[in-house]
Amino acid sequence: xxxxxxxxxxxxxxxxxxxxxxxxGTGEVHAIMGPNGSGKSTLAHVxxxxxxxxxxxxxxxxxxxxxxxxxxxxxxxxxIFLGMQxxxxxxxxxxxxxxxxxxxxxxxxxxxxxxxxxAFLQQVREQARQLELDxxxxxxxxxxxxxxxxxxxxxxxxxxxxxxxxxxxxxxDSGLDIDALRVIAGGVNALRSPQRSILLITHYxxxxxxxxxxxxxVLAEGRIVRSGDRKLALELEEKGYGWITGExxx
Amino acid sequence: MISIGQQREWAQQLVTASADAVDAAxxxxxxxxxxxxxxxxxxxxxxxxxxxxxxxxxxxxLLEQHxxxxxxxxxxxxxxxxxxxxxxxxxxxxxFANGRFMPWMSDLHDLPAGVQLRSLRxxxxxxxxxxxxWFGQMSRHEGHVFTAxxxxxxxxxxxxxxxxxxxxxxxxxxxxxxQCADTPLLLQPRSxxxxxxxxxxxxxxxxxxxxxxLYFHNNLSEIxxxxxxxxxxxxxxxxSRSAFHLxxxxxxxxxxxxxxxTTLAFGGRWARTEYNTTFSEAGAECxxxxxxxxxxRQLNDFHLDVRHxxxxxxxxxxxxxxxYGKGRAVFDGRILVEKQAQHSDAVLTNDNLVLSRDAxxxxxxxxxxxxxxxxxxxxxxxxxxxxxxxxxxxSRGIDADTARRMLCLGFAGEVLDTIDVQxxxxxxxxxxxxxxxxxxxxxx
Numbered sequence: 001x002x003x004x005x006x007x008x009x010x011x012x013x014x015x016x017x018x019x020x021x022x023x024x025g026t027g028e029v030h031a032i033m034g035p036n037g038s039g040k041s042t043l044a045h046v047x048x049x050x051x052x053x054x055x056x057x058x059x060x061x062x063x064x065x066x067x068x069x070x071x072x073x074x075x076x077x078x079x080i081f082l083g084m085q086x087x088x089x090x091x092x093x094x095x096x097x098x099x100x101x102x103x104x105x106x107x108x109x110x111x112x113x114x115x116x117x118x119a120f121l122q123q124v125r126e127q128a129r130q131l132e133l134d135x136x137x138x139x140x141x142x143x144x145x146x147x148x149x150x151x152x153x154x155x156x157x158x159x160x161x162x163x164x165x166x167x168x169x170x171x172x173d174s175g176l177d178i179d180a181l182r183v184i185a186g187g188v189n190a191l192r193s194p195q196r197s198i199l200l201i202t203h204y205x206x207x208x209x210x211x212x213x214x215x216x217x218v219l220a221e222g223r224i225v226r227s228g229d230r231k232l233a234l235e236l237e238e239k240g241y242g243w244i245t246g247e248x249x250x
Numbered sequence: 251m252i253s254i255g256q257q258r259e260w261a262q263q264l265v266t267a268s269a270d271a272v273d274a275a276x277x278x279x280x281x282x283x284x285x286x287x288x289x290x291x292x293x294x295x296x297x298x299x300x301x302x303x304x305x306x307x308x309x310x311x312l313l314e315q316h317x318x319x320x321x322x323x324x325x326x327x328x329x330x331x332x333x334x335x336x337x338x339x340x341x342x343x344x345x346f347a348n349g350r351f352m353p354w355m356s357d358l359h360d361l362p363a364g365v366q367l368r369s370l371r372x373x374x375x376x377x378x379x380x381x382x383x384w385f386g387q388m389s390r391h392e393g394h395v396f397t398a399x400x401x402x403x404x405x406x407x408x409x410x411x412x413x414x415x416x417x418x419x420x421x422x423x424x425x426x427x428x429q430c431a432d433t434p435l436l437l438q439p440r441s442x443x444x445x446x447x448x449x450x451x452x453x454x455x456x457x458x459x460x461x462x463x464l465y466f467h468n469n470l471s472e473i474x475x476x477x478x479x480x481x482x483x484x485x486x487x488x489x490s491r492s493a494f495h496l497x498x499x500x501x502x503x504x505x506x507x508x509x510x511x512t513t514l515a516f517g518g519r520w521a522r523t524e525y526n527t528t529f530s531e532a533g534a535e536c537x538x539x540x541x542x543x544x545x546x547r548q549l550n551d552f553h554l555d556v557r558h559x560x561x562x563x564x565x566x567x568x569x570x571x572x573x574y575g576k577g578r579a580v581f582d583g584r585i586l587v588e589k590q591a592q593h594s595d596a597v598l599t600n601d602n603l604v605l606s607r608d609a610x611x612x613x614x615x616x617x618x619x620x621x622x623x624x625x626x627x628x629x630x631x632x633x634x635x636x637x638x639x640x641x642x643x644x645s646r647g648i649d650a651d652t653a654r655r656m657l658c659l660g661f662a663g664e665v666l667d668t669i670d671v672q673x674x675x676x677x678x679x680x681x682x683x684x685x686x687x688x689x690x691x692x693x694x
Contacts, residue, residue: 048645051637076647088642092660101656102646109647141660158646 001026001166001197002047002067007058009039009046009222016042018222019058024166027194031208032201033233034219035241040201041085043219044170048082049075062166076102077109079165083155083172090142095154098142099124103161127160131187148175156187167191168199173207185210205233220245252313254296260313261291261399264436268319268403276374279382287393287401294395306580306612307551312494312520317436317466320349320405326429331355334427334458339673341423341454342367348428349405349437355425364413367422370440373409380411380444388472388500388528396496400470404440407469411442412449414476421452421482421671428459428467428493435465442472445479445507452482454674457497457517463490470498475507477531482510484669486678489517491547498524503563505531512539512668514678515550516685522551529563529591540569541665543685544577544609551580554598558591558621567598570665572658573609574689581613583628589620598628603635603661605654605689658686 002024009017016039024030034040046053047060049072060067067075090098104114115123128135133153143151152172159167169188173181188198188211200213208216208230216232217224218241226232226244236244265288276284297304326347335355344367345355351369361367366377373381389397408424428437445451457467467489475481489495495518501509513523527536542550556565571579581600602611615628635657643653662682669675 050641050645071650072641072644073647073649076645082645084642084645088636088638090639090642090657090660092663093656098643098646098648098656101648101652102643105647105649105652162646 001063002199003061005059007043007046007060008056009042010054010056011042011052013054016222017046020219020223022217022224024197024199026197028215029192029198029200029211029213030215030217031213031233032199032217032219032224033203033205033236035245036203038219039222040203040219041170044082044085044168044201047075047168048072048080073105074109076162077106081159081162081164081167083152083159083167083169085171085174087143087151087155089144089146091144093142095140095142096121096124096138099158099161102158106162124157124161127157130190131157131160132183133157149177149180152176152180152184153187156184160187160191163191165195166197166199168201170201171203172200173202173204181207181210205237208233218244252296252298252310257296257313257395258292261395264317264319264399265291265402268321268436277382280374280385283386284402287398290393290398291395291402294393294398297395303553303582307522307549312466315434315464315466315494317434319403320435320437323348323350323430323433323435326427330429330460331427334425334456336423336673336677339421339423341421342418343423343425344369344408345425345427346406346439348430348435349439351406362416362418364416365418366409366411368409370404370407370409370442377409377411381409381442384442384444384472384474386472388474388502388526389470389498396468397470397498400438400440400468400498403436403438404470405438407440407442407471409442410451410453411444412446412451414446415448417450418452421454423454423456426455426457426467426469428463428465428489430463430465437465437467437469439467439469440471441469443481444474445476445481447476448478449476450480452671453484454671455483455485457485457487457489457495459490459493459517461490462492464492466494466496468496471500473499473501473509475501475503475509475534477504478506479504480508480510482670484511484671484674485513486674487513487515487517487521487523488681489521491517491519493518493521495521496524497522499526501525501527501536503527503529503531503534503536506533508535508537510537510668510670512665513541513552514665515540515542515552516681518550519547520549522553524553525555527554527556527565529558529560532560532562535564537566537668538568539665539668541662542569542571542579543662543682543689544571544573544579545685545689546575546577549578549580552582554583554585556585556596558585558587558594558596561591562593563591564595566596568665568668569600570662571600571602571611572605572662572686572689573602573611574605576606576608578609579611581611581630582616583614584616584618585626585628587617587619587621587624587626592621592623594621594624594626596624596626600630601661602632603658604632605635605658655683655686658689659683662686
């Protein structure tokens with residue numbers, strides 16, 4: 001599904017990713033862990049198409065196509081979703097109107113019929129109920145005045161409505177209490193399927209107790225320095241990042 | 251550059267051209283007010299950019315035009331007039347076409363007792379009482395050339411008087427429709443709205459004209475709110491890109507009265523709105539909201555002069571602008587709190603969303619506070635669309651044009667939401683979507 005080869009990315013001439021390789025197969029759940037400043041969020045935003053990154057080398061193939069040449073909205077239409085670490089507030093933009101526009105923009109691009117308002121409303125209410133998201137938040141402006149936990153639930157709600165093929169979740173667990181984490185993990189697990197791939201980006205292994213990954217990678221200084229299965233995350237938790245980053249530098 | 255001689259000659263020509271049109275049957279006090287205004291036109295100073303209120307607003311293009319009095323106007327075809335009605339709007343209605351009152355388009359049936367609502371011309375022959383008492387009382391001390399011109403040549407307008415304690419359950423709609431392709435017209439509606447103690451009403455004004463219509467709509471309204479009275483006043487200016495528009499509002503509020511006003515200014519080549527509010531007694535509240543959009547060859551100019559002259563009054567001013575192409579806007583908001591006006595509460599904001607490099611806004615909020623126990627603040631912003639917000643929308647599959655339009659609408663929506671009349675709010679939202687469609691597509 002996703003093949004990243006030798007990716008080099010800089011921000012304002014400062015290198016952040018330095019030859020990153022990563023392959024994610026269809027239906028797989030991968031977790032990327034790493035210390036602060038290792039390039040985790042940069043990777044997420046490069047995949048989603050944010051501007052302001054200098055990509056000096058490497059290639060990203062998504063379903064065999066050159067991902068980096070696509071506009072952010074085209075990536076979304078093809079099934080990429082990024083749950084952001086800091087969801088953006090959109091004052092004056094109604095959450096429901098926003099989600100319906102997003103869902104139907106994707107359907108139009110794929111030549112599918114648009115969801116009418118009744119069908120949309122039914123789906124969004126059902127999803128909100130499962131995520132224990134207060135329904136009044138649907139009527140409010142997107143993320144405006146939401147608490148940290150509400151913003152993250154709203155991200156997962158969008159993911160559930162958009163039904164992506166590749167979901168990238170950037171620090172979705174940060175700032176959540178244990179109950180919220182459980183609910184959000186439930187929302188992610190409900191989306192697990194043999195047709196859908198998930199990339200979890202996290203600083204702590206706690207999230208991985210709830211969403212069990214097939215593969216775990218450690219990102220340090222812009223490169224994947226180690227890959228393994230779940231045990232790697234547990235080992236990291238025990239020994240700290242210094243264990244691997246020190247080894248990589250040596 | 252315009253000289254004082256040119257300005258006076260321009261005004262004098264208009265007075266001469268209109269001499270025959272002024273109704274001979276007017277009462278003596280009206281004739282005296284007109285004569286005084288004609289006198290003032292010969293002595294008022296030049297409006298130029300040395301005056302703070304006109305610093306960013308040139309009147310050269312306006313004074314280059316040779317306007318004809320409204321009475322010389324061709325009749326407006328009935329189909330054109332019918333097209334501007336809102337069938338779903340259940341309201342009492344007065345329609346003015348090229349300055350003339352159109353009784354057959356209007357609906358003044360079944361007004362409750364204690365409500366006088368009619369055209370100014372008709373009122374001058376029937377309602378001498380409140381009209382004579384209030385006419386010119388709010389505006390006379392602050393006249394500039396256009397105020398004086400309106401008084402000298404007022405051709406018609408709205409007269410509304412609501413007696414003590416009467417509440418109007420339906421809104422009043424006033425439509426000013428102008429269509430004059432080949433004859434530049436001078437239209438001078440003059441209105442007086444008096445709500446006596448505890449009276450309540452909603453007033454909607456729409457200024458509309460098909461494109462290419464060239465005229466100067468110099469309207470002046472005086473509004474008096476008695477103790478505990480409440481007026482919702484919503485104005486939609488959506489005129490031809492060739493039109494000149496000056497709307498002057500003079501508001502006087504007695505104790506515990508409430509004025510809630512929203513002006514949406516979308517059209518015109520040169521458009522200016524002046525709000526003048528004076529609190530005459532304690533405990534009154536004045537809320538002014540505004541939204542302007544300007545593109546190529548458009549100027550929109552707002553001037554607020556809110557005077558807290560007595561203690562314990564509240565004012566809220568929220569104005570927003572969306573600028574694109576080579577659009578220009580001016581916002582000059584002044585709040586004066588006099589020494590004796592303790593416990594005044596005033597908040598003034600002006601936010602501008604600038605979508606192009608070539609657009610320009612000159613914004614100047616002014617708080618002038620002479621009392622020491624007050625709650626006053628102001629804030630101004632001029633910004634572009636936030637790239638993070640745009641990215642967020644696009645990352646969800648929404649294309650860049652639609653995303654920009656959604657963000658502009660979101661920005662402007664806060665002002666639309668202050669309109670308490672659903673039909674008008676929806677009409678305005680629809681027009682805004684059309685305007686922003688053009689604006690958002692022109693970005694980059």
